[in-house]
Amino acid sequence: MKLAVVGFGNAGGKIADRIVEYETQTERSLCQFTAVVNSARIDLHKLGYVPQRHQILVGQTDERSKGHGAGADPDLGAELTRQDLAEVQRVLDNVPLHDVDAFLVVAGLGGGTGSGGGPVFAEALGERYGEPVYGLGVLPSGDEGGRASLNAARSIRSFVDSTDATIAFDNDAWREGTQSIESGYEQTNVEIAKRVVSLLAPGEYDGSPVSENAMDSSDVKRTLSVGGVATVAYAEASLEEETQRQRGLLGRLRNDGEAGEREGAATKVHGLVRRAARSRLTCPADITSAERALVVVSGPPAELSQKGLVRSRKWLESQIDSVEVLAGDDPRPGADRLRATVLLANATDVPRIDALQEQAVDAQENIDAQAAERDTAISELVTDPDDELEPI
Numbered sequence: 001m002k003l004a005v006v007g008f009g010n011a012g013g014k015i016a017d018r019i020v021e022y023e024t025q026t027e028r029s030l031c032q033f034t035a036v037v038n039s040a041r042i043d044l045h046k047l048g049y050v051p052q053r054h055q056i057l058v059g060q061t062d063e064r065s066k067g068h069g070a071g072a073d074p075d076l077g078a079e080l081t082r083q084d085l086a087e088v089q090r091v092l093d094n095v096p097l098h099d100v101d102a103f104l105v106v107a108g109l110g111g112g113t114g115s116g117g118g119p120v121f122a123e124a125l126g127e128r129y130g131e132p133v134y135g136l137g138v139l140p141s142g143d144e145g146g147r148a149s150l151n152a153a154r155s156i157r158s159f160v161d162s163t164d165a166t167i168a169f170d171n172d173a174w175r176e177g178t179q180s181i182e183s184g185y186e187q188t189n190v191e192i193a194k195r196v197v198s199l200l201a202p203g204e205y206d207g208s209p210v211s212e213n214a215m216d217s218s219d220v221k222r223t224l225s226v227g228g229v230a231t232v233a234y235a236e237a238s239l240e241e242e243t244q245r246q247r248g249l250l251g252r253l254r255n256d257g258e259a260g261e262r263e264g265a266a267t268k269v270h271g272l273v274r275r276a277a278r279s280r281l282t283c284p285a286d287i288t289s290a291e292r293a294l295v296v297v298s299g300p301p302a303e304l305s306q307k308g309l310v311r312s313r314k315w316l317e318s319q320i321d322s323v324e325v326l327a328g329d330d331p332r333p334g335a336d337r338l339r340a341t342v343l344l345a346n347a348t349d350v351p352r353i354d355a356l357q358e359q360a361v362d363a364q365e366n367i368d369a370q371a372a373e374r375d376t377a378i379s380e381l382v383t384d385p386d387d388e389l390e391p392i
């Protein structure tokens with residue numbers, strides 16, 4: 001698949017940057033165009049891969065932001081984006097539309113710029129272009145508090161409405177107790193990039209052998225066409241000694257279909273896909289609630305068992321009780337590992353989103369109650385006990 005990726009807000013920008021970095025490191029061909037949009041000038045300095053001419057600052061002339069962000073206010077983030085939409089769209093004139101299969105709008109949903117501006121922008125993309133627009137929305141962790149939950153619970157709804165499908169990533173599920181917040185984010189951003197590239201890059205010619213059963217962009221589009229919230233599973237395994245030995249002996253791997261059909265190879269592929277589906281998803285969900293799924297197994301041709309892929313597909317069909325499961329391979333002769341990525345589309349049983357909504361309703365009630373009490377409290381503070389003094 002060929003993508004135009006737009007990162008919105010701080011998290012969105014950093015993740016878009018990591019996607020391009022991972023794509024470059026793994027010599028893939030995924031992002032035909034990358035841009036970032038932010039309302040905070042300082043965040044744009046953190047980027048190393050998105051070209052400067054594609055870094056757009058919205059709200060520079062707005063009194064409330066002046067280039068310093070949306071202050072975790074998604075309504076402001078949405079407004080700043082609407083005000084400067086023409087400028088954002090001007091940068092999109094550089095998108096090579098003939099070479100782009102879809103747009104991907106990336107944002108953290110707990111703040112203001114990404115959570116409010118992302119859906120506004122996704123909707124504008126959908127109105128202007130015929131290509132599908134996908135979202136990649138990062139849910140805040142539980143300990144970020146009520147405001148972040150409220151923002152995310154509102155934003156995920158707008159994201160799902162304004163995109164063809166939204167892939168969710170849950171910071172809560174990926175938080176490691178021992179890390180600082182920033183190094184934790186760095187690590188999770190790499191994990192997100194790895195999954196996006198492994199899932200969406202296959203099928204694009206980048207010099208690797210083209211397989212009979214290669215995943216294609218139309219497979220991804222078909223899987224995501226059901227809309228809603230999607231989640232991604234991933235697992236990897238080290239290569240067989242035999243594969244490594246052949247590589248050593250021949251200096252390169254044989255593109256050997258027969259080797260790929262060894263019984264052990266089939267069992268390994270099937271086992272890896274099962275392990276992926278049971279591993280930590282980008283956003284934890286009951287996989288049986290997904291409507292469609294897509295499996296990509298990537299690695300040296302000698303380990304890409306077609307039998308294993310067929311078994312994996314059948315197993316997944318039985319798990320999600322759907323015949324809409326596609327499976328394809330992604331031959332990478334130089335790969336150091338065998339990798340399985342599973343896209344689960346329109347998952348409807350996602351406990352984290354239910355929990356966010358509950359937290360958000362509580363937060364909304366607290367915010368309203370506190371606002372009502374605050375006026376009285378200020379008035380009581382500045383008024384003497386018997387209200388004998390006259391203000392000036």
Ligand SMILES: Nc1nc2c(ncn2[C@@H]2O[C@H](COP(=O)(O)OP(=O)(O)OP(=O)(O)O)[C@@H](O)[C@H]2O)c(=O)[nH]1
Nearest residue numbers: 009010011069070072108110111112113114140185
């Ligand atoms: N995975 C991940 N999540 C992040 C990262 N940075 C921030 N977040 C999450 O994204 C949410 C939004 O934060 P930001 O992206 O900084 O906010 P913003 O969209 O720039 O909006 P404002 O700062 O309010 O203008 C936070 O609540 C975090 O949950 C990151 O690098 N990686």
